[in-house]
Amino acid sequence: MLKFKYGDGVIKKDKQTTRERILDAAEELFAHKGYEGVSIRQIMAKAEADVSLAYYHFKSKRDLFNEIMLRRVEILNDIRLKALEAVEERHPGNAPSVEEIIDAFTHPLLDLLAREHEEWKYYFQLIAHINNSPDWGGELMTRYFDPLVRRFLEALKKALPDCDDADLYWSYHFLSGALTLTFAETGRLDNLSGGAAKSSDMASVVDRMPKFLAAGFERLCKK
Amino acid sequence: MLKFKYGDGVIKKDKQTTRERILDAAEELFAHKGYEGVSIRQIMAKAEADVSLAYYHFKSKRDLFNEIMLRRVEILNDIRLKALEAVEERHPGNAPSVEEIIDAFTHPLLDLLAREHEEWKYYFQLIAHINNSPDWGGELMTRYFDPLVRRFLEALKKALPDCDDADLYWSYHFLSGALTLTFAETGRLDNLSGGAAKSSDMASVVDRMPKFLAAGFERLCKK
DNA sequence: GAAGAATTTCAACGATCGTTGAATAGTAGT
DNA sequence: ACTACTATTCAACGATCGTTGAAATTCTTC
Structure with a gap:
């Protein structure tokens, strides 16, 4: 099975911090499919990071969304x-x-x-x-x-x-x-x-x- | 446990067809929470009907949505x-x-x-x-x-x-x-x-x- | 009231969901 | 080398997801 089977595209790991990659990936996915239409697993697959890192850098899915707006x-x-x-x-x-x-x-x-x-x-x-x-x-x-x-x-x-x-x-x-x-x-x-x-x-x-x-x-x- | 724990309101069973009650309930919920934000179980709870009836009257969740639009x-x-x-x-x-x-x-x-x-x-x-x-x-x-x-x-x-x-x-x-x-x-x-x-x-x-x-x-x- | 079709109930499937705790690796200052 | 902190990995939890098959019921028509 593929390691990252959810996202079509992937946010490059280059210079960005993990936190920023998560925000970028989530921003794009939320924009396309809406808040409920996207799972944390899809976001983290696109950001090329482990699922639990979403909860380390942000407290919850809702908080991640608010952070995207505030950014x-x-x-x-x-x-x-x-x-x-x-x-x-x-x-x-x-x-x-x-x-x-x-x-x-x-x-x-x-x-x-x-x-x-x-x-x-x-x-x-x-x-x-x-x-x-x-x-x-x-x-x-x-x-x-x-x-x-x-x-x-x-x-x-x-x-x-x-x-x-x-x-x-x-x-x-x-x-x-x-x-x-x-x-x-x-x-x-x-x-x-x-x-x-x-x-x-x-x-x-x-x-x-x-x-x-x-x-x-x-x-x-x-x- | 409550029988219908999902919906806040409920579509009255009165005179309407089951099919119509499903459409009404789904229309309202989709309008509020979006397509992905609503589950078939929530819809059928609000319509006061069994979950599988959604698949009897409509083929799938997507088809139910399209039928709402067409109606x-x-x-x-x-x-x-x-x-x-x-x-x-x-x-x-x-x-x-x-x-x-x-x-x-x-x-x-x-x-x-x-x-x-x-x-x-x-x-x-x-x-x-x-x-x-x-x-x-x-x-x-x-x-x-x-x-x-x-x-x-x-x-x-x-x-x-x-x-x-x-x-x-x-x-x-x-x-x-x-x-x-x-x-x-x-x-x-x-x-x-x-x-x-x-x-x-x-x-x-x-x-x-x-x-x-x-x-x-x-x-x-x-x- | 029997036959047949339409509708409804019940129970369950595999998959995915948001979230968490504990263990591991990496980095900085002493 | 030791400590303290930050960052990441791995495995798993209970709940809910869309969907289905088969049995039970109600409705229609003769």
């Missing part, structure tokens, strides 16, 4: 907050345009995904997965991302001072859905468009998304 | 197609507005979800789940929904004759993400808005969504 979330919050502050400093006194604010919200993510695709692809797919799960999506997304989202909503409120709260929050909801489906990279768009648009072509969506969404915000908030 | 998809395709045809007949000769077309795409779903919430809630959550899954989302969504989507894209192409294909397909992609997150009813919007907007309030989103999305289509397709 990258601060980087994302940092670059997005800095992008927003840069936009605001560019317009001292008055509010930036809606499109500029949304661009600060989406551009850092899509750009990161474009430039370091292999590194971030699975993490974004995981977020997309969670964002659309009614159950444990709630707590996770709230804790990790809501503070930043509130910061952006304040900026948008200044740019759209006459906007009803309900209109604003629903607009953000639409934004959130569009953004997460985009970096889920499901390939459905490729199939549907017959090649006219590619899910993985972040460079081609990075400008389109804020343009599209800003128009929505502005029309919905128009008195 | 309601024709109804959805029917009402959406009829809504589009009604809009087109209202504008003989020339094309309907972008907002009217999008409304025909989204309104039937949101209205159905509003009026028969308990009946459709879990099915829509399941679709949201699948739409954001890179793996087996692809084939399923393509087979069941793409023909109708292509029909809508043709209508939109007529309403936006100067639109680049790439712009049109990306716009639809944003629409798809916004729509599926909306009927996922994750509750995240409620939490974020502090009550100003409610995920489950379909009546309040049914007009906002086409308005928001039509603005996006039009600005992105503007020459």
Whole structure:
């Protein structure tokens, strides 16, 4: 029998620490099959390490998952907050345009995904997965991302001072859905468009998304 | 030991067929925990039926899942197609507005979800789940929904004759993400808005969504 | 009410699950 | 060489997994 019969691919042992190999392997597998769809044994086979090492480096399967989420979330919050502050400093006194604010919200993510695709692809797919799960999506997304989202909503409120709260929050909801489906990279768009648009072509969506969404915000908030 | 220790709720045996009770129980559980997160034993406990009956009425777990998808998809395709045809007949000769077309795409779903919430809630959550899954989302969504989507894209192409294909397909992609997150009813919007907007309030989103999305289509397709 | 088909019950299979404890190997400072 | 700590290996636990075959029951039709 094969020593590692579970994974198709394998995380190279090269320079990485065992802990990192486990995180990488688990991140990729969770992104593809979901939390319950992947076993510790599959993860450790892909990471080329013994099963019990998962429980040595992390306390449990659930803790391993949380650690995957935590590993990258601060980087994302940092670059997005800095992008927003840069936009605001560019317009001292008055509010930036809606499109500029949304661009600060989406551009850092899509750009990161474009430039370091292999590194971030699975993490974004995981977020997309969670964002659309009614159950444990709630707590996770709230804790990790809501503070930043509130910061952006304040900026948008200044740019759209006459906007009803309900209109604003629903607009953000639409934004959130569009953004997460985009970096889920499901390939459905490729199939549907017959090649006219590619899910993985972040460079081609990075400008389109804020343009599209800003128009929505502005029309919905128009008195 | 309890006879049915798995499910929290239970599908009443009343008037329904065993087959229907299994489908209902499985639909709800799959929507909450995902395909791999639910066992046949949990499903049959909730349906108050013996485990082996799942394999009598359906060949396998996978087949049960496919049957859940098939059970309601024709109804959805029917009402959406009829809504589009009604809009087109209202504008003989020339094309309907972008907002009217999008409304025909989204309104039937949101209205159905509003009026028969308990009946459709879990099915829509399941679709949201699948739409954001890179793996087996692809084939399923393509087979069941793409023909109708292509029909809508043709209508939109007529309403936006100067639109680049790439712009049109990306716009639809944003629409798809916004729509599926909306009927996922994750509750995240409620939490974020502090009550100003409610995920489950379909009546309040049914007009906002086409308005928001039509603005996006039009600005992105503007020459 | 007998015959035949459809449905339900019961018991079990091999495989895999998350998790653990104890033994072994590797590394650093003294 | 000895110690202390970290990292890894090996073997196993009880529970649950998807699935099945055969017997028992209920339903339908004459």
